[in-house]
Amino acid sequence: xxxxxxxxxxxxxxxxxxxxxxxxxxxxxxxxxxxxxxxxxxxxxxxxxxxxxxxxxxxxxxxxxxxxxxxxxxxxxxxxxxxxxxxxxxxxxxxxxxxxxxxxxxxxxxxxxxxxxxxxxxxxxxxxxxxxxxxxxxxxxxxxxxxxxxxxxxxxxxxxxxxxxxxxxxxxxxxxxxxxxxxxxxxxxxxxxxxxxxxxxxxxxxxxxxxxxxxxxxxxxxxxxxxxxxxxxxxxxxxxxxxxxxxxxxxxxxxxxxxxx
Numbered sequence: 001x002x003x004x005x006x007x008x009x010x011x012x013x014x015x016x017x018x019x020x021x022x023x024x025x026x027x028x029x030x031x032x033x034x035x036x037x038x039x040x041x042x043x044x045x046x047x048x049x050x051x052x053x054x055x056x057x058x059x060x061x062x063x064x065x066x067x068x069x070x071x072x073x074x075x076x077x078x079x080x081x082x083x084x085x086x087x088x089x090x091x092x093x094x095x096x097x098x099x100x101x102x103x104x105x106x107x108x109x110x111x112x113x114x115x116x117x118x119x120x121x122x123x124x125x126x127x128x129x130x131x132x133x134x135x136x137x138x139x140x141x142x143x144x145x146x147x148x149x150x151x152x153x154x155x156x157x158x159x160x161x162x163x164x165x166x167x168x169x170x171x172x173x174x175x176x177x178x179x180x181x182x183x184x185x186x187x188x189x190x191x192x193x194x195x196x197x198x199x200x201x202x203x204x205x206x207x208x209x210x211x212x213x214x215x216x217x218x219x220x221x222x223x224x225x226x227x228x229x230x231x232x233x234x235x236x237x238x239x240x241x242x243x244x245x246x247x248x249x250x251x252x253x254x255x256x257x258x259x260x261x
Contacts, residue, residue, distance in 0.1 A: 038220040046225035057210070057229070064207045065233060067126045067195035072187060072237070074127070075134025080180065082135075083142025084172070093143075104140075108132040108194075112201045121202045130194025134187040138180065145179030146172050181245040188237045192230055 021040050028039040050057035086093040086100075111132060115125040199208025207226050214222035 034220075035218075036220065038224045042221040043225045043228065046222050047228060050225070050229070057207070060206050060210055061229065061233070063123065063205045064192075064195050064199065064230070067123055067130060067198070067206070068191045068233075068237070070123075071127045071130030071194055072134055072191040075131040075191070076138050076180075076184065076187065078131070079135045079138025079183075080142050083139045083176070084146060087143045087146035087176075088172070100139075104136045109197055112198055115198070116202050121204075126195045126198030126203070126206075129198045130191045133190040133194045137183045137187050137190060141179040141183035142176050145176035148175065181241065184241045184245075185238055188241060189234050192234050196230060 024037065024040050028034040028037060086096065108129065112125070112129050115128045119125040119128055195206070196208035196211070199206035200212050203209045207230055211223050211226040214220075214226065
């Protein structure tokens with residue numbers, strides 16, 4: 001990428017952010033409007049208080065991040081394994097297909113009360129709920145990625161005497177990898193959604209708990225501050241996924257290289 005172009009893009013993005021903040025600040029000067037949309041300076045003050053002045057958000061943030069990372073990792077692993085298994089087992093896929101579609105169609109948020117009964121109000125119920133959100137995204141992407149392996153490449157590999165393990169390592173997994181990382185970018189946000197919704201419905205710790213407490217006192221600035229913190233954390237995790245993707249998918253041509261070809 002051209003450095004000048006990169007700096008220009010960064011400047012344009014910052015300009016959009018500043019414009020939004022300025023418009024928000026202007027509208028928030030009316031107290032009646034500010035009651036519903038909050039005030040950017042007070043939101044920033046709450047974030048600073050959480051992280052610097054009072055420094056009391058860290059235990060809550062640690063709980064939410066741990067729930068999110070655990071759900072993200074477990075949901076990804078199970079989604080990957082199930083997607084590979086059913087993609088390579090047509091009979092099993094045909095048998096389980098209606099049940100998987102039914103489970104995917106179910107609004108998973110309604111499972112939160114059930115998980116609370118099963119696992120209690122601790123961390124386990126939040127992780128379980130978030131896993132259900134992550135699993136299906138990864139599962140369907142892996143399933144589709146494996147099924148879309150080029151028949152020509154597959155036939156050539158078999159003709160050269162590749163075993164099932166070699167096919168899995170050299171053909172199926174590379175084909176599914178890009179699909180997996182595509183799903184992971186979506187799964188990061190969903191893992192946070194599951195964790196926070198679980199905290200929202202019953203918890204004594206976590207950022208979702210702080211947001212719920214603020215909502216109970218009609219403190220819109222603290223609610224928005226909690227949303228800002230969660231959004232920033234989700235972006236950081238998404239950046240880690242992107243860095244991992246770039247390291248593992250070095251064999252894929254970059255966009256600039258593709259355009260040159």
